[in-house]
Amino acid sequence: MSVSGDGDDSDIGTVSTTVLGYPRIGRARELKVATEAYWAGRIDAAELERTGAALRAQVWTELAGAGLDAVPSNTFSFYDHVLDAAVLFDAVPDRYRGVASAAARPGRSLELDVCFAMARGGAGLPSLEMASWFDTNYHYLVPELDQDTRLRLAGRKPEREFTEARALGLDTRPVLVGPLTFLLLARASTVAAAGFTPLDLLDDLVAAYADLLGRLAAAGATWVQLDEPALARDLSERELVGLRRAYTALAAVPARPKLLVSTCFGEIGAALPVLASVGVEAIGLDFVAAPGNLAALAGIGGIGRTTIVAGLVDGRNVWRTNLPAALSTCVPLLGLAGDLVVSTSCSLLHVPLDLTLERGLEAALADRMAFARQKVEEVVLLGRALREDLPAVSAQLTGAESRRTAVLAGLVDDGVRARVASVSGDGPGRVAREIRAGAQTRALGLPVLPTTTIGSFPQTTAIRAARASWRGGEIAEAAYIRAMENEIDQLIALQEDIGLDVLVHGEPERNDMVQYFAEQLAGCAATEHGWVQSYGSRYVRPPILFGDVSRPAPMTVRWVSYAQSRTQRPVKGTLTGPVTMLACSFVRNDQALAETARQVALALRDEIDDLQAAGVRIIQVDEPAIQVLLPLRQAGWKEYMDWAAGVFRLATSSADAETQIHAHLCYAEFGDVVAAIGDLDADVTSVEAARSRMKLVADLRRTGRHRAIGPGVYDVHSPRVPTVAEMEEALQLALDVIEPARLWVNPDCGLKTRGYAAVEPALRNMVAAAGRVRAALPASSRTGSELRGV
Ligand code: GLN
Ligand code: ZN
Numbered sequence: 001m002s003v004s005g006d007g008d009d010s011d012i013g014t015v016s017t018t019v020l021g022y023p024r025i026g027r028a029r030e031l032k033v034a035t036e037a038y039w040a041g042r043i044d045a046a047e048l049e050r051t052g053a054a055l056r057a058q059v060w061t062e063l064a065g066a067g068l069d070a071v072p073s074n075t076f077s078f079y080d081h082v083l084d085a086a087v088l089f090d091a092v093p094d095r096y097r098g099v100a101s102a103a104a105r106p107g108r109s110l111e112l113d114v115c116f117a118m119a120r121g122g123a124g125l126p127s128l129e130m131a132s133w134f135d136t137n138y139h140y141l142v143p144e145l146d147q148d149t150r151l152r153l154a155g156r157k158p159e160r161e162f163t164e165a166r167a168l169g170l171d172t173r174p175v176l177v178g179p180l181t182f183l184l185l186a187r188a189s190t191v192a193a194a195g196f197t198p199l200d201l202l203d204d205l206v207a208a209y210a211d212l213l214g215r216l217a218a219a220g221a222t223w224v225q226l227d228e229p230a231l232a233r234d235l236s237e238r239e240l241v242g243l244r245r246a247y248t249a250l251a252a253v254p255a256r257p258k259l260l261v262s263t264c265f266g267e268i269g270a271a272l273p274v275l276a277s278v279g280v281e282a283i284g285l286d287f288v289a290a291p292g293n294l295a296a297l298a299g300i301g302g303i304g305r306t307t308i309v310a311g312l313v314d315g316r317n318v319w320r321t322n323l324p325a326a327l328s329t330c331v332p333l334l335g336l337a338g339d340l341v342v343s344t345s346c347s348l349l350h351v352p353l354d355l356t357l358e359r360g361l362e363a364a365l366a367d368r369m370a371f372a373r374q375k376v377e378e379v380v381l382l383g384r385a386l387r388e389d390l391p392a393v394s395a396q397l398t399g400a401e402s403r404r405t406a407v408l409a410g411l412v413d414d415g416v417r418a419r420v421a422s423v424s425g426d427g428p429g430r431v432a433r434e435i436r437a438g439a440q441t442r443a444l445g446l447p448v449l450p451t452t453t454i455g456s457f458p459q460t461t462a463i464r465a466a467r468a469s470w471r472g473g474e475i476a477e478a479a480y481i482r483a484m485e486n487e488i489d490q491l492i493a494l495q496e497d498i499g500l501d502v503l504v505h506g507e508p509e510r511n512d513m514v515q516y517f518a519e520q521l522a523g524c525a526a527t528e529h530g531w532v533q534s535y536g537s538r539y540v541r542p543p544i545l546f547g548d549v550s551r552p553a554p555m556t557v558r559w560v561s562y563a564q565s566r567t568q569r570p571v572k573g574t575l576t577g578p579v580t581m582l583a584c585s586f587v588r589n590d591q592a593l594a595e596t597a598r599q600v601a602l603a604l605r606d607e608i609d610d611l612q613a614a615g616v617r618i619i620q621v622d623e624p625a626i627q628v629l630l631p632l633r634q635a636g637w638k639e640y641m642d643w644a645a646g647v648f649r650l651a652t653s654s655a656d657a658e659t660q661i662h663a664h665l666c667y668a669e670f671g672d673v674v675a676a677i678g679d680l681d682a683d684v685t686s687v688e689a690a691r692s693r694m695k696l697v698a699d700l701r702r703t704g705r706h707r708a709i710g711p712g713v714y715d716v717h718s719p720r721v722p723t724v725a726e727m728e729e730a731l732q733l734a735l736d737v738i739e740p741a742r743l744w745v746n747p748d749c750g751l752k753t754r755g756y757a758a759v760e761p762a763l764r765n766m767v768a769a770a771g772r773v774r775a776a777l778p779a780s781s782r783t784g785s786e787l788r789g790v
Pocket of ligand 2: 454624664665666748749750
């Protein structure tokens with residue numbers, strides 16, 4: 001029985017194939033081009049819809065043509081699939097409904113405009129919040145719910161797309177985020193009653209899903225896939241009870257399609273026996289991120305005649321599958337479930353579309369890799385190996401295996417290995433914090449409440465044009481360097497004029513904070529077309545961290561030391577930290593992440609040594625993604641935070657006492673990582689705080705960490721210019737828990753996505769706010785303190 005199609009379940013124990021989801025952005029990023037054109041008013045809704053339909057048709061025909069037995073639908077989205085579910089079930093906060101009148105213009109679509117307003121805000125309307133999709137770099141929009149939200153089936157998208165595929169002769173399996181995950185990802189709105197939790201709305205939501213199942217059955221769907229990745233997190237008793245209630249109710253819907261409840265990203269623990277007993281026809285388990293799912297399955301004695309959809313091909317990394325190993329996982333599975341469906345570990349949304357588009361990769365590296373299209377081929381091959389006789393496909397299996405293990409130069413670098421092995425623990429370790437603080441106070445001579453920025457300044461069209469012409473070979477390197485230095489000259493002058501205390505060079509030379517470093521490290525490769533959706537129309541091309549990492553030559557020293565040569569004030573160098581490098585790349589899977597992180601840390605330490613030698617006295621290591629890799633279950637947190645903080649310390653371990661090390665963290669649900677701040681052993685830490693209105697102050701009070709800290713006072717995600725008064729107020733709030741000698745003044749994050757028109761007045765206001773707060777401090781805390789920088 002395949003997870004779509006005719007649903008003939010007379011033949012038990014069959015093997016078939018599917019994938020849980022597929023990239024939707026198009027080979028030439030058609031989705032981005034079209035949505036941005038629609039936002040700019042260059043194309044109308046009808047044309048946008050035509051592009052959407054063409055992209056969907058391409059995916060369906062490609063998947064069916066590759067030989068998959070079952071093809072998913074409704075994995076397409078113009079922006080985000082969680083947002084689509086919110087709109088489908090009418091979880092639309094009132095403030096967005098007003099968009100209706102504005103949208104009632106010819107060529108616009110109300111449904112799309114409400115959706116885009118929730119995603120992007122506009123006209124004084126903030127967008128919904130965004131958050132990482134579990135431990136991936138995909139970001140979804142967080143639904144906002146409260147006791148007045150009336151969840152109901154309010155749209156037809158899944159049905160429409162199912163019917164659209166039918167017209168192409170394809171019976172697909174509509175995919176939706178499942179009800180439990182939807183509610184666990186949602187948050188209570190600001191007007192929610194005390195004690196309200198989104199889970200309170202479970203029964204309404206399940207009723208809406210039941211309606212949807214009826215509609216999909218009437219349209220002809222035989223299977224529906226409900227994604228429940230939230231089951232890989234720790235669930236409370238109440239949540240487990242909710243899971244049982246939801247699926248017992250959905251299983252009881254009369255004349256419904258069969259249900260596949262798919263999970264991914266980790267072991268589902270206590271949710272497994274629940275799912276096995278509620279009467280759904282298929283359960284999806286990830287055997288890549290969570291091999292332990294196999295033992296758990298055996299532990300409950302199997303799932304009877306329920307179909308197992310086995311995630312055997314890694315849906316979120318770019319390496320070929322070890323097919324013989326995957327086949328041996330299938331053998332015990334055949335005895336623990338009814339039918340077996342070979343699949344990906346999660347949606348292929350997280351990998352680039354097609355490896356054959358890449359021309360620049362070294363042959364042996366490309367041999368070892370698989371993007372979405374190649375992963376589909378692997379699934380199909382595994383299905384054939386299990387279904388037909390193995391000899392028929394053995395040549396293909398052998399071929400695939402020899403490519404997967406192709407000899408690759410740079411995979412092992414004995415020098416790097418020996419060096420990592422020779423460093424015990426986190427390196428030599430810096431002198432005590434108090435000694436460093438005194439040395440830095442004397443060396444830097446900063447005022448109390450020093451002002452600074454996080455590193456990047458606006459990436460102007462001139463900067464981008466210079467970079468593009470240099471890369472395209474139109475201007476010589478010397479001319480490019482002059483253009484960047486010119487940029488730095490202007491920026492240093494501007495920062496001095498604004499009155500900032502610690503300056504930066506502005507990062508004009510960096511296309512991207514991860515890619516810029518990856519391009520210069522040995523053991524890393526870049527792709528030309530390896531785009532992956534990060535959120536909405538923002539796509540990234542993650543570097544491929546395939547081999548032992550080292551730093552052949554200085555990466556940032558030229559620019560930072562040039563900037564320092566132009567001013568008497570200290571210039572802070574900025575580097576991307578080891579964990580963020582890993583979190584934003586596709587990383588080799590033949591050794592532990594922590595091991596690769598140590599290699600990256602040593603490469604950064606070399607850079608810090610060179611910056612120091614060049615006279616740079618403040619160095620900031622950015623770890624905005626430290627939280628992305630936080631394990632989904634709390635049981636793994638300590639081990640993770642230990643090595644994450646350890647590699648930060650290793651990277652900064654050779655900094656002299658006088659060199660001030662800053663850590664920059666952002667995007668953080670700060671409570672989760674606040675405890676780790678001390679473990680980083682940085683001299684100063686800056687964090688995002690303005691966007692969450694200084695919520696972090698409460699976290700700091702809770703944990704009682706009193707280190708030098710710069711809670712952001714300027715929300716850089718908004719084009720608005722913050723006023724002096726509001727930043728002054730934010731600083732006063734911070735002073736409630738942070739001593740004046742330990743408080744820094746800075747924006748939430750880098751300024752590269754903003755324009756100078758907003759950045760300049762905002763920074764002037766920030767410096768003015770710092771000045772006013774300084775002036776109001778008691779005289780004793782206004783003078784230089786030995787504590788500053790502690
Ligand atoms: N230094 C980087 C910048 O300013 C930090 C970016 C980040 O934290 N995401 O752009
Ligand atoms: Zn940041």
